[in-house]
Amino acid sequence: AQSVTQPDIHITVSEGASLELRCNYSYGATPYLFWYVQSPGQGLQLLLKYFSGDTLVQGIKGFEAEFKRSQSSFNLRKPSVHWSDAAEYFCAVASGTYKYIFGTGTRLKVLA
């Protein structure tokens, strides 16, 4: 069965520090992978997506993610975190039946 694991429930970083949010997936075929961000009480905003091609994907707000098939991972990174990046981050995989399977989310706290 398809699944997405985000091992870190909470992450705290200082403003200006680098960030990496982990995402591991289980899917038999070539996955479509997504990272979304959600601010409190808001909907989801797409940060970036991977369908095929270059395994290093650039997104909005300075985020990037790297697809590593051998590790079944799609980790999200940002070289320098801003206070406004504090939010909930969700990794998702699109299954063959076009359903999204979401990870449990990682809540990012940014220290001034």
Added chain:
Amino acid sequence: GAVVSQHPSRVICKSGTSVKIECRSLDFQATTMFWYRQFPKQSLMLMATSNEGSKATYEQGVEKDKFLINHASLTLSTLTVTSAHPEDSSFYICSASVGRGRDEQYFGPGTRLTVT
């Protein structure tokens, strides 16, 4: 482009009443729309998938008669929570996609339902 709206953004209703939530794709035709439910500090759980003009497909454990979904046009889907109870209080999010395959889903801003 690819904007999805939801109405209302917040709704409070009394136990036993029904409430309807609308999801609209504003600048594209959505072949498929999805309804999710999100409990506080938890992930999104898919409730149902609807294709325009056909009956919705519900996920296991979701009561069809409780959560009525109508996808009457390529730009509008509605979720009606019937005979609402406090345990139905949640954040409901819809999404829409152009195709039926693994196309990107565009998410609405969500509707906060509180049942008193």
